[in-house]
Amino acid sequence: MSAATTSTRKEGDGLLLGRFEIGKLLGHGSFAKVYLSRNIKTNESVAIKVIDKEKIMKGGLISHIKREISILRRVRHPNIVQLFEVMATKSKIFFVMEYVKGGELFNKVAKGRLKEEIARKYFQQLISAVGFCHARGVFHRDLKPENILLDEDGDLKVSDFGLSAISEQIRGDGLFHTFCGTPAYVAPEVLGRKGYEAAKVDIWSCGVILFVLMAGYLPFHDQNIMVMYKKIYRGEFRCPRWFSPELTRLLKRLLDTNPESRITIPEIMENKWFKKGFRNVKFYLEDDKLCSVKEGGEIEDDGIDYSSDQSSYSETEAESEARRRKGPTSLPRPASLNAFDLISFSRGFSLSGLFEDGVEESRFVSRVPVSKIIPKLEEIGQDVKFTVRKKDCRVSLEGSREGVKGPLTIGVEIFELTPSLNVVEVKKKAGDKGEYDVFFERELRPRLQELMHTDQPGESSNPPSDTE
Structure with missing residues (x-):
């Protein structure tokens, strides 16, 4: 057993894989924990997402993890949280990611509505990131303030591509059919489950986010979820009196219930309200190659290529075995x-x-x-x-x-x-x-x-x- 493998037994102690000093826990979910970490060679702060491999294999989610990595490889942009590298041991998978110090945009909005120039800046950066994703064939499908982070300079970073999809997943009818997203931010055509254009769905969510930034509350909301769905379906929302006529017109086009006539990214970028003070982001896109680190015993090869760039994946032997172990009593999700x-x-x-x-x-x-x-x-x-x-x-x-x-x-x-x-x-x-x-x-x-x-x-x- 390598020294690096031993160091992963306690993610909070010592060095991880000989290079990273693990600090405080930043957050956790069902399958993963995220730690603030420091690269001892560069002194750079990073966030390391530690994924429990046994749990994701039992849940048949290896393909999901590989797809998320494939997506993050495509979207290297100043306003998107960057994945630096992926590593694996026998029991854990590690995402080494950009550490964004400012926290969630949601926390800023929770204190009240933002000034128009601040909201416009965030919306401009959001559209820049989303437009870049769409040009690379990636669709987020769960855009909301909780999935948007702010760095120490106050710039926006889109995160959490766990529900994202890529263009290769589109069915023969040219549409996506997966029901996903967060109810208050989801587009009416997703709820209808008749197929949807994922780019149009992201634009709707951006419209909801812009409304929240400017108003301090959701455009579609009700304690009864069915009433809320009805409001979304009918596009029933009212702009507050402090919204300018230009902003109101833009929001009506963003939150158009007809995806065919809903505003597009190029049209947004030509909108008068949007263009005020807008600076197009210029940056150097480095080589996309992302390697699963497997060097000289630092980590143990588990036989799974996490750097695979395939858009779809067949069930691995390990996933198949995990599924068999679950037995016939396991119930599928409805x-x-x-x-x-x-x-x-x-x-x-x-x-x-x-x-x-x-x-x-x-x-x-x-x-x-x-x-x-x-x-x-x-x-x-x-x-x-x-x-x-x-x-x-x-x-x-x-x-x-x-x-x-x-x-x-x-x-x-x-x-x-x-x-x-x-x-x-x-x-x-x-x-x-x-x-x-x-x-x-x-x-x-x-x-x-x-x-x-x-x-x-x-x-x-x-x-x-x-x-x-």
């Missing part, structure tokens, strides 16, 4: 539900209980995780002597008794509305409608009651933040 489908069939926008009883189908919102919903459905099926069949987040309850139109069969499917809320859809797949109605009222509804989410007075329906 599909994201089209929020506007929910709006179209809901009576009002409360998330309480059963919000629709259709002719042969019903839906309700639940805070109960999938890992408990499916066993409950199995229990119900066994009690009424129905055959239970499962596939992913779908459960089928099949009766054995011949009815008027054959055996009654009921399908249940679980969708994700937010990270903390699921929608459960129950519908008749086969059999007589009358028999289904009786069975639903007598057996299913009473038993499913405990899974239903009912808003309590004063309870917020907002999803938890990324930091929770």
Whole structure:
């Protein structure tokens, strides 16, 4: 075992890989911790993201990590947090990144709205960075003040490309289809899940950010997430009286619900309000080559090439083995539900209980995780002597008794509305409608009651933040 490997056992002690002095913890998530560090040879401060390899392999996320590295290689820009190098040991992956001292833009906005010239400067730098990303075929897809940092000179740095995509991932229809982003900043076409242009989605998010910088609050907000989605879909927002007419016109074009007519990056850069005091960033783009450091025993080769520039990745043997170890009881994450489908069939926008009883189908919102919903459905099926069949987040309850139109069969499917809320859809797949109605009222509804989410007075329906 190398001395470097020994030094990684305690990320906070001694030298990391013989070169970096590890300091205070800056932040942490489910799979990684970020430490302030110092390169002892150059005395340069850096941020080192330490990723637990076992956790990401169990979650099948190696491909995700490699894709993030590939993306960061493409976007070396003064207003984007830079990735310097990637290293790996048997148990850890290390991202050595630029250390940005000023903290999140969110913390600055949380104190109140900004002066127009300051907000304009940040917006100019944001558009410069986003335009550069788009020109390199990279789309962020989760732009928000929490993912924008400020350096010691007060300049903006875009960070967190974990949800980013590259042009090679576009489907045959020329669109992206992944539901992602943060609800208050996400474009209406993403929520609609009919496919979207990722560049247009980033521009919408930039518009929300500009509004927040200038107003000190969100353009689309409500404690009930469904009402907020409706406002986003309709583009219902009002500019405060202190916004200039030029800024108001720009925001209306940025927050245009029609992506086809939404303003483009070149058009933004020609906008009168935007151009005031704008200085186009000129910089030297160095060689993109990023190497996974594997020198003379400093770190141990784990057989994974983190410097790969492929846009898509097949499952590695290690990932496959990790997936097999999880066993058949592991439940997949449910599909994201089209929020506007929910709006179209809901009576009002409360998330309480059963919000629709259709002719042969019903839906309700639940805070109960999938890992408990499916066993409950199995229990119900066994009690009424129905055959239970499962596939992913779908459960089928099949009766054995011949009815008027054959055996009654009921399908249940679980969708994700937010990270903390699921929608459960129950519908008749086969059999007589009358028999289904009786069975639903007598057996299913009473038993499913405990899974239903009912808003309590004063309870917020907002999803938890990324930091929770």
